[in-house]
Amino acid sequence: MRVLVGDDTAVQTRAEQSRIRTTRQPQCTVEVVSDSGEGAQKCGQTFGAVSAKMGNGVWTVEIIPAEIQPPPRSPAGASGNRIRIGEGVVTNWGDRTNVAIAFNEQVLLARHRLDAIEEDAILLVENMWATHKDEDIRAEWAAAMDELGQANYRIIEVPMEEECLTIVENARKGKNMFALGILCWIFDRDMEITREQIAHAFRKKDPEITERNHELLELGYSWADSHLDVRIDVTPGLSPENTLVMNGNQAIAYGAVAAGMDLAAMYPITPATSVSHQLGEMFYKFGGVVHQAEDEIAAVGVALGASYSGKVAFTITSGPGLALKTEFLGLSVMSEIPLVLVNVQRGGPSTGLPTKVEQSDLLAALFGQPGDAPHVVMAPATIEECFHSMITARRIAETFRTLVMVLTDANLATGVQPFPRPTLDPAWQGSLPDMSPVPEGKAPYDWDEETGLSRRFIPGTPGGMHTLTGLAHDENSKVAYASAINQKSSAMRSRKMAVLQSTLRPPVVHGPESGDLLIVGWGSTKGAIEEAVDRAREEGLSASSLHLRFLSPLEPGLKGIFGRFKKVMTVEINYSDDPDMPYITDENRRRGQLAWLLRAQTLVDVDCWTRVLGEPLQPGAIHDVIRANVSKGGAA
Amino acid sequence: MPSDMTTDERASGALRVLEKACEDYHSALVATSEELRSLLDAGSATAEARAGRTAAELGAFAVGHIDIEKFAAFERTGEPVAVTEAPRLEAASRTLLSLLEHGNDLYYVNVDPGADLRDAVARGLGRAGRAFGAARTVELARSGKYDEATHGGWTDSFPPTLWSRREKQLAPPLVVEVDGADLRPGGLADFLDGEQKIVLVVRGVAPPAALARLITPGLLVVQTENPADLGAVAEAAGPAIAALVPADACHFTHSPAADGGRGRLVVRHMPTEEPKRPLGSLSVFQQTEAMRHLAALAAGWGLSAPETTAPSGDGASVPAPAASAADNLAAWILRQADISGMG
Structure with a gap:
């Protein structure tokens, strides 16, 4: 069904408000998409933060184009945010989007073509393009709407430009807050919290900007109240008290400060850089230095030198930077100078996919240093663990006089999740250096x-x-x-x-300790894997999962655990050959990186399922993999 | 009642405004004290105590993944504290514990009438700063560099002049009650560094623009009657000083964070008459000079103030014409400087 706003038959009057239908849903996934620079991410982030502060479970994922400034109105340029909210804890970004709000039809089309949108989704789209003076644009609009119209979406055209121009001269600077207002109406968000969140987001700008944004928010809310007929109730079921809402990079920064780290040496690299931005604000207050070096090599050298002198130092990077730091990492191991390195993984190799998630640095992290360079590799699985892992990493690095690598990824780095406010413990700051x-x-x-x-x-x-x-x-x-x-x-x-x-303790199995299929994962995929396993178990399938935090040394007891399952396979965000592809044999098949490691260490025939789509894994896709590998009677 | 107890509700209010800075300092004290205690106890600690400490140091990520008792067995306990070091470390520990027994009075100083303000502030900061002295004593004793002649008194008093840059970033805030007649804040500039926050609660008649002489480009200076204005001091990034003064004194805020000239110095109230009587040891000239100084700065940066009459050097008041207050002041200063004929 299509509602054409502006059409008298579709515009609701107050009397018709009684027909507003509210559907209660345990969880719902929302997307805000636009061209780069139109503020869809700010809209999505604010919606996520407000939802978390109201007591909803939240997981957000940034939708970022590969280019910094792609051409406008191009499907490849879709930029924005996906926000999955739930009544309870949300551990991953879910499968498909239920509600999308788009600033042009091309970015919406991109999401449709990526199969990112649920069949019965509600799509709200800016309609200024339908009557644009450029004939080509009008034609693009018509074609896109025709293609989208083939699906069973409910498409609602929204006069964003027209409405925003009543408040701001440049509607491009206002549509995001107008869209936020619409979402606030649909999901019945607390407007006071929303206003506070907007004020916080623009705290460094002129107060007039906050005021304008508040007006745009109200305008969007009011427009939705007058024109929409569907509201969605995702009842907040969590206590927002003593909850922190942040992304993984912020959590790393907070964790570093909590761990008493004195110095972060880095060279800007996507998606790791924002750790240093956060630290720059915090170190000023708590003491400490962010050193932006002239390159990746110098950055690790500075961190290593500081550590040698007795400071608690760490360095931050992403894939290409990890490659450049190799020589100094070897020096850390050889000279036994404690050092923590945070590697926020992105797609690779080379400059690869700077803004996209992958888990392809595992083997490089483990074995990337020439010579024999044994060191510790850890992987937090949640944003909360990003915080706490820094404290543990520091302690291990100092106790064992070694290099500790903490592997996160772009999914954790930019995703936002609420978690309980940690009770700070002075012991995290460690003991006085023994002099x-x-x-x-x-x-x-x-x-x-x-x-x-x-x-x-x-x-x-x-x-x-x-x-x-x-x-x-x-x-x-x-x-x-x-x-x-x-x-x-x-x-x-x-x-x-x-x-x-x-x-180290043997890992805990999620689900029964034995059965047909054991999924093994590491890093940010934990939530999606466990949700998929839970869905499979509800169908009566015999599946469990296990999530590793220590990759070097590996957690003990794996061979024994694997032996209790008919089949073991890893699920990872890195590349592996599909066994059915041409030329691929069991002998030459390249497997997922964790699978490779586990096969070598345990001599168990560990299979794998991996994808490098530049986005987090969906629980639904993993669920399908489980179905394909387990029949109700046993492992396939 | 000890002399260093708050007697003025305004002082209690100021301490409440600075609560976060007080808590930050208190937290640092707790952390340092615990760290030192664990060092002293290391030699005699039971395996259970060591495991408890290790569990705390490893944090929540280790829970379920690391066997704490096993890990603790590999933790170095450090070289045992030498017999000769132990008394120094114990003294440092006692100092930290004694500071922890203080409440907010650690951050409060009462200046007796007629006493020197600078000395009293130095004493207050030196008292709270004993924590830094204790920490330094530990470092020196552990590294074998402790020298009784040089470092002997550091756990009794550790004045700000000895504080390092890092210590100044952790500076304890201080609320000071002082008679208006003793309000000579010029000497306090010595202490305004790092993150130092000082609030002066002025009793009785006060010189009108005492804090004006402290205005320098990077220092937040607030002179006000309204305790609500103290929030800026608590939130300032960098050093800050404020004075709660009577209603008839100058009320102004110099905010380094303000963008550009206008708004950097906001004068909310300027007395209509210049001082006529000496106050304590402050002459009429000295009080008037401070007002002139404030007026000159306000004129230079753009005054945001209610219409006022500027003070004049010869004791006569200049009536305010219809032009803006800033223009009036600028014109007045030019007249005083007699540079109008310069080409």
């Missing part, structure tokens, strides 16, 4: 023969003077000339990983 005089005879690499651990000598420690070197060295940090020295020091560095592994 007590070095006892006579102690050496800078006085390795415990059993554990490989040794005391860290910080410059300035009485009796601790030594020459730091990246060359193979003995206990005294003297360059190795004897053949056995490199064997021993390599063993000591490797032993530390074994010692850390001995302190």
Whole structure:
């Protein structure tokens, strides 16, 4: 059904308001899409934050074009936000969109062609293009509406431009808040919270801008109240008290401050940069330095140097930057200087897909350093875990005098989720560095023969003077000339990983401890995988999942757990060959990166299902994979 | 009642406004104290206590993924505290604990009538700053660099002149009650650095523009009758000073954060008459000079104020013509400087 606003038969009067239908839904997915620079992301972010503050579960995902400024009104240029809200906790972005609001028909068409929109979705679209003076644009509009009209969507044309011009001279600067007003009406959002959120978003601008945006919000709300006939009730079921709402990059920054980190050295790179923006605001208050170096190599060098001097330092990067940092990462391992590196994964290789999510850096993170460079690799699975992982990473790096890589991804980095406000603990800031005089005879690499651990000598420690070197060295940090020295020091560095592994607990299985199919994941896919497993189990399928936080060393007990399932497969956002494709054999098939690792470590025939679509995995797609691999009678 | 207890409701209100800064400092005290305690206890700590500490240090991400007791077994406890260091560390720990026993009075100083304001503020900051002295004592003792002759008194008083840049970022706020007759704030400039916040609660008659002399490009200066104006001090990024003064004094805000000249200095009230009597040791000339200074700055940056009569140097009031207050003041200053004939 199509409602043409402006058509007298479709415009509702007050008397008709009684016909407004409110549908209650446990969860609903909303998209706001526009050309770049029209503010759809601000609209979506604000809607998500308001929903979280009202007590809805929320997960947001940014829709970002590959280019910074793509041509206007092009399907490839769709920019915006997808917001999934629920009565309870929401752990992933869901499957398809139920309500979309678009600033032109081309970006809407792009979402339609990507199969991102639910069959019965409500689509609100700016209608100024229908009567545009440019004949080509009118033709594009007509063609797009024709194509969209083939589906079963409910399309509502909205005179955004016309309405916004009653308040602002440039409607491009106002449509996002007008759209927010419409969404607030449809979902019955608390307008006071919304006004506060807008004021917060524009707190650094002239107060007049906030005022204009408030007016646009009210205008959109009022327009919806007069013209729309459907409202959606996603009742907030969570307590908004003591809840934080932030994205993963912000959580990393907050976690770094909570962990007592003094210095973040970085070079701008999408999608990691905003960690440093957040830190720039916070370090000023709490003490600390964000150092923007001249390049990725210098950034890790600065962080390593600061750590050597006794500071708590970390560096932030994304795929291409990780490649550039390789040499210094090796130095961290060799010289046993604690260092935390956060790698916000994006699509690759090379510059790849800067704004899109992938989990393709796992093997590079594990094995990317030439020579034998054992170190720790961790992967938080939620935005809340992004915060807490920084505290743990610092402690492990210092206790084991090693490099700790924290792998997040673009999905976590830009997604927004509410989580309980952590109760800050001063112990997170760690202990004072041990600068007590070095006892006579102690050496800078006085390795415990059993554990490989040794005391860290910080410059300035009485009796601790030594020459730091990246060359193979003995206990005294003297360059190795004897053949056995490199064997021993390599063993000591490797032993530390074994010692850390001995302190790890076996992972907890989501679902029954045995059965037909075990899905194994890591990083940001946890929510989607577990939702898919839950759906499959509701259908009577025998499926469970397991999510790893430690990739190096690997969590213990995996072989035993895998042995209790008929089939084990990983689900990942990286590339693997489809076994049915030409030339692909079991011998040459390239598998998902975690699958590769698990097969090597456990000798279990771990299968995989992976996608590199530049977007998070959908629970529905994973559900289909489970169905395909498990029949009701057992594993396929 | 101890002399350093708040007697003025305005002082209590000022402490409430600065509550967050007080809490931040208190939190730093707690963290430092706990860290030191764990260092002192490290040698004698039970495995259970060590595991508890390790669990806290590893944080929530470790829950369910790391066996804390096993991990704790690999934590270095540091070199045992040497017999010679222990007394220094214990003294530092006692200092931190004694500071923690204070409530908000740690951030409050009462200046006895006739006493020197600068000395009293230095004493107040030096008292709260003992925390920095204690932390430094620990570092020096642990690194074998402690020298009794140089560092001996740091746990008793650690004045701001010894604070590092980082310590000044953590500076404890201070609310100071002082008689108007003793309001000579010029010496306080020495302490206004880092994140230092000072609020002066002025008793009785006050010189009209005492804080005007503190106006410098990067310093938030507020002189007001209205306690609500103190919020700017609490929120300031950087050092800030405010004075709660009587209604008949000058009321102004100098805000470095304000964009451009206009709005940087907002004078809300300027007395219609210049001072006629000395106040304490402040002569009429000195009080008048402060007003002139404020007027000159306001004229230079653009005054936002109710219509006023500017003070004149010879004691005569200049009636305000119909032009704007800013123009009046600018014209008056030009007359005083006698530069009108310059080409």
